[in-house]
Amino acid sequence: MWEYTNQVMEHFERPRNVGVVARIDGEGQVGSLSCGDALRLTIQVDKDKDLIEDAKFQTFGCASAIASSSALTEMIKGRTLEQALSITNQDIADYLGGLPREKMHCSVLGQEALEAAVANYRGEKPKALEGQIICECFGVTDVEIERVVKTNRLTTVEEITQFTKAGGGCGKCVEKIEALLNKILKKTATPGNGQKPGGRLTTLKRIKLIEDAIANQIAPALMRDGGDIELVDVDGPTVYVTLKGTCASCPSSKRTLADFVTERLRALVDSDIVVRERRPE
Amino acid sequence: MRTIYFDNNATTAVDPQVLEAMLPFFQGLYGNPSSMHHKGGEVAAALRQARQQLADLLGCEPGEIIYTSCGTESDNTAMWSALRTQPDKKHLITSRVEHSAIINNAAFLRRLGYQVTEVGVDRDGLLNLSQLEKALTPDTALVSLLWANNETGVLFPVEDVARLCSEKGIVFHTDAVQAVGKIPINLKASKIDMLSLAGHKLHAPKGIGALYVRKGLKFAPFMIGGHQEGGRRGGTENTPYIVGLGVAARLAGERLPEENTRVKALRDRLEAGLLKIPYAMVNGHRTIRLPNTTNISFEYIEGESILFHLSHAGICASSGSACTSGSLEPSHVLRAMGVPFTAAHGSIRLSLGVTNTDDEVDEALKIFPEVVAKLRELSPFWKDDGPVQESELLSCEDNNCQICN
Structure with a gap:
């Protein structure tokens, strides 16, 4: 059973602001019946003050989806549009005392519905629909993924799935998500922002970082596909690894893998890293 | 608040008689059945009796039973034994609606180069029996099928398939975890080679399972160790639990007629009552099915929400919705059956047992319509007393969604 907070259960059992507002000035519909959760948010706007006078929701989904929708309406009522738009999915989760990681996508659903409703009121195109579709199963775009990664400081594909559902269907897009994640992490990985330690790396620190990156990020990703990796040696910028499991015998997968390992190590440790494969003896 | 437990396919309560029989084996009867002294001897005798009790329920010989820790271990043992004793054969057959123990092994075997x-x-x-028949080849090492589906209760014709396999010299295994104790089983009269069961589905505790292996079948142990279980499964016997499973098997045999009359009648009345709720439908064949299980979809609402409201009212059930499966997609069983997503997300499994009563069914029939109505009131797909016909949310934005296609 999920560990829901009392606030989640309270909002699920007694949801606030259910229905449709008296005068629909803006409307946002996100999710779909086939995806397993869907939210319709309607807002009534005081046009002079740019203020959300009333907000109501209708939600198809699990307890946390209903609670997130209910919380959202409470959070935006009486706020100006600008104030409302500054609400992130994390704010919605915080309002409910937190959500299980696997359910964070419910809070993202709320944020997207709000943006869609405001965009609809302003006659604009909703942000979430911009960009390229990465996950076809759940219709998630690169723009959505990038924002969620940045707002919530995500570092793994698994987290992206928990927050957006992307990659949680047929799984065909996992590689695309991985590549996108690497790109985003690289972009944000300037010294001092917590992604990569700033300043010059001592040899010891450098090896430790390489070990961590391989053990905690690269190996788990390979193991999902039946492969594995072992760190053999580090010599200056060159990192020697052995590829194992199902990937070890396939020349083409090896090349992609070497690229993948290089990219990850460069993003996580140092941009001048070179990866060499060493065959098991 | 009283609990109405309609989730017996998930697990069952340990029967008081089972517990009572087990307790002495934690205290005075602590001997190792392999020991050559009276403390060992008294326990060995109890195990012989327990093994006989389980053999009686299955209609087999005591020596054909190997105790394991759970249904999953039994499934793993069966699968790997069949493959390791026939190293030249690289093909196996299973179905799309199996338990994860079989599905995930099959996926792993595929990566190892097996054809599945x-x-x-x-x-x-x-x-789809004709598809199965066509798939049988001289390279086929194993056919493994669920006897009774855990989600829908639908039964597979495992005895027919076993006969077919036997004629072609193919090993046949069935995961009968949900079937044992609910339908009559007589292995002597069947061609089934291996059968998995789990104690906790028939009022024994969690942590004990068994695998039937037909006498004479080539076997390779999964757990390599001592001489226990005739050298077929190493590890000191879990004596209290084996004794518990013996008593549970005896009780299951005694209660089998009740399961198929009184419990079945309760299930049928519950199901008929629930089908009066609009836009409700049963998933799975209505007669070729376990007597205790029904799987019903309430369209336009989501399963986890239904479960929480039911639980709040005291009813324990389970769902095939995405949110409860721990994955993001609804049950693979319902998807394999082609149940539309609109229904799969709102599917509820109710599995009854001998402890359930008429009163509980009455109570549930009062609670369910309220829960469904409450959630439909929240649903963007529902208005007044029917679905919203023109909702953008009813389909995916670009109709390109692989889940629907």
Whole structure:
């Protein structure tokens, strides 16, 4: 059973602001019946003050989806549009005392519905629909993924799935998500922002970082596909690894893998890293 | 608040008689059955009796039973034994609606280079027998099928398939975890080679399972160790639990007629009552099915929400919705059957047992319509007393969604 907070259960059992507002000035519909959760948010706007006078929701989904929708309406009522738009999915989760990681996508659903409703009121195109579709199963775009990664400081594909559902269907897009994640992490990985330690790396620190990156990020990703990796040696910028499991015998997968390992190590440790494969003896 | 437990396919309560029989084996009867002294001897005698009790329920010989820790271990043992005793054969057949123990092994074997055929089912969840027949080849090492589906209760014709396999010299295994104790089983009269069961589905505790292995079948142990279980499963016997499973098997045999009359009648009345709720439908064949299980979809609402409201009112059930499966997609069983997503997300499994009563069914029939109505009031797909016809949310934005296609 999920560990829901009392606030989640309270909002699920007694949801606030259910229905449709008296005068629909803006409307946002996100999710779909086939995806397993869907939210319709309607807002009534005081046009002079740019203020959300009333907000109501209708939600198809699990307890946390209903609670997130209910919380959202409470959070935006009486706020100006600008104030409302500054609400992130994390704010919605915080309002409910937190959500299980696997359910964070419910809070993202709320944020997207709000943006869609405001965009609809302003006659604009909703942000979430911009960009390229990465996950076809759940219709998630690169723009959505990038924002969620940045707002919530995500570092793994698994987290992206928990927050957006992307990659949680047929799984065909996992590689695309991985590549996108690497790109985003690289972009944000300037010294001092917590992604990569700033300043010059001592040899010891450098090896430790390489070990961590391989053990905690690269190996788990390979193991999902039946492969594995072992760190053999580090010599200056060159990192020697052995590829194992199902990937070890396939020349083409090896090349992609070497690229993948290089990219990850460069993003996580140092941009001048070179990866060499060493065959098991 | 009283609990109405309609989740007996998930697990069952340990029967008081089972517990009572087990307790002495934690205290005075602590001997190791292999020991050559009276403390060992008294326990060995109790194990012999327990093994006989389980053999009686299955209609087999005591020596054909190997105790394991759970249904999953039994499934793993069966699968790997069949493959390791026939190293030249690289093909196995299973179905699309199996338990994860079989599905995930099959996926792993595929990566190791085995060929795996997953036979489909029809809209009622019945096995596509002709597809299976066509898939049998001289390279086929094993056919493994669920006897009774845990989600829908639908039964596969495992005895027919076993006969077919036997004629072609193919090993046949069935995961009968949900079937044992609910339908009559007589292995002597069947051609089944291996059968998995789990104690906790028939009022024994969690942590004990068994694998039937037909006498004479080549066998390779999964757990390599001592001489226990005739050298077929190493590890000191879990004596209290084996004794518990023996008593549970005896009780299951005694209660089998009740399971198929009184419990079945309760299930049927519950199901008929729930079908009066609009836009409700049963998933799975209505007669080729376990007597205790019904799987019903309430369209336009989501399963986890239904479960929480039911639980709040005291009813324990389970769902095939995405949110409860821990994955993001609804049950693979319902998807294999082609149950539309609109229904799969709102599917509820109710599995009854001998402890359930008429009163509980009455109570549930009062609670369910309220829960469904409450959630439909929240649903963007529902207005007044029917679905919203023109909702953008009803389909995916670009209709390109792989889940629907």
